[in-house]
Amino acid sequence: MAPPDDARPSRVPAQSPRTAATLQQVADAAGVHRSTASRALNPETAHLISPDVSARVAEVAARLGYRRDLLAASLRTSRTRLVGVLVPDLANTVFALILAGIERTLAEHSYAVLVAEARGADEGLELVESLVSRRTEGLILATVREDDPVLARCLEHGLPTALVNRADPARRVPAATPDDREGMALAVRHLMGLGHRSIGHLAGPQDISTGKLRAQGFRAAMRKAGLKVGPIEPAAAYTREAGQTAAERLLDRQAGLTAIAAANDLLALGAYGALAARGLACPDAVSVTGHNDMPLVDMVHPPLTTVRIAHEQLGSEAVRLLLERIARPEAPATQVRTVPALIPRGSTAPANRRREG
Amino acid sequence: MAPPDDARPSRVPAQSPRTAATLQQVADAAGVHRSTASRALNPETAHLISPDVSARVAEVAARLGYRRDLLAASLRTSRTRLVGVLVPDLANTVFALILAGIERTLAEHSYAVLVAEARGADEGLELVESLVSRRTEGLILATVREDDPVLARCLEHGLPTALVNRADPARRVPAATPDDREGMALAVRHLMGLGHRSIGHLAGPQDISTGKLRAQGFRAAMRKAGLKVGPIEPAAAYTREAGQTAAERLLDRQAGLTAIAAANDLLALGAYGALAARGLACPDAVSVTGHNDMPLVDMVHPPLTTVRIAHEQLGSEAVRLLLERIARPEAPATQVRTVPALIPRGSTAPANRRREG
DNA sequence: GTGAAAGCGCTAACAT
């Protein structure tokens, strides 16, 4: 009934493979054993097979639209080429940029990325279990806080882990972070260069390494300049709202403040709100600096002077560290710090003008 | 030499499971067959097993730190609970927000998300192959353009697919999009309400559904109001740079323009640049509207009047559509449109003031 | 250079 298949190449790469061809089918069609087909199709083992057989198998595989089943291969080899990434908030630009860096770099190494949001610690623990049970080869955590239970669990599991943007004070695992102390020092020196002497620090949450280290950087830079360390007010979270609240406390504490160095751009924008609420102009009355150089902070009013973090690079460094860890789990945990850069814009100005308010 | 293990519960939940326990080991330790252990541990089949055996198995499993190997289970059941997501640019806030919505909703259904950036079409095609070979149950595409080869490939594979933020004109697959025509009509009506009659459209790329539909919405709204349709200039990409270039062309084409309705916030910000370059004040000389309500556009100068898209909702709707598709692949492809909202801010003002320039 | 056989860890008929 059916017309005989003619030998010319079919128009489409085989009829739509409703059910994907399996290695066994390829082998049968090529008249070889499936182990031979496996070897022929795998670049690592193809050299074991005679060129003509290899060619025939490859041709048949292409005709049948064969695709290696990575799931089955992973089960057999225990190599999934899968990495899990945990972030606190996907909607946050900082983590989106880091994730972009991670994904791009992992793709270069033909790894796939399983991404999940760990809003709370409990959720994080469950996610680790689920990622382990999917046999991810390693994890990148952007969520880590002080005494983090998720990190602890990863260590228990012996799961190769790297941190990004957050450091582990105990240095038990590799981490890629910005040089937080130096970044804040950059901001403080910039303000001092403009003549500011009364500088307050709008700090981040102190159980996050960025929050803690940037506060340390602030103190150190002030001391080094021989200045009395200004007031430090930690915000409850890295948000505009928390920033505004903390900035208000900061202004309450020290009336004569001429500059605020914030631990993060969103906090700095919160400070804009607090200043506006008191009729204090920025930068005329009070200068403000941020941290991160998020997209669009060059267009806010006034354009935010900030410390640029190479977020994508942070992501790709974390990948490098993780892959190293996967290859040599017992090697010492490398800490990579990226170099921050000050981006001067309109939110900082010389301190010589007296405040009106 | 080693002290005998005493019977008290060990301090830690078993000694660190260097090598995770397997179902067989649990079964052996509980004195049952591994299929019994499997049934006992699976909520779906636990009712087949007597309560006491179930309890014993559960207890042993907990003691040994047993974790079901999802990889092996998936191979057996052909259900991976894995969904692939393709976005054009992870670093773009719009897609980050959509991804957040996708991830959150998929997590509720205990699906995991494999995310990848498809920068070009070739890359997209390869990614589809790789996702197929990982046996993702379905795909969400945020990358689709006119006559998209990636979408075509998904259809060939018979892979359940849903689109997000982009529509397929042929409606071959389900899609969750904003109501692009209505969104743009909102902006145009707002401008007309302020007395603007000479309005230009800073359009998006015309091979992307948002670009095309928003342009259509612009035309329709102008005609409906009995106005002559103003000039339309498509930008090469949804970026500030492309927006500035296209806005310059727009201003060249029609000198008397009092308002620009942009297809996207970044394009609108590009228009800010073009206006500033010509000494035209916004909104005094020319009003500008955007589209998306990206984070921080409320803080740029002037604060951008824009059309808010519920990006996270878009993501969760896409997930709903995809899961439906996975359940009933042959059902008609539903199109979901979310309702846009105009957010009036400082970049639009009444048209009565004459331009100085 | 190729084939045969075993098995990764799990689940789902099919017994009993």
Next chain:
DNA sequence: ATGTTAGCGCTTTCAC
């Protein structure tokens, strides 16, 4: 209610 058996699709000894 539980055990037996047979794979999912692949890779990798081990033979020849």
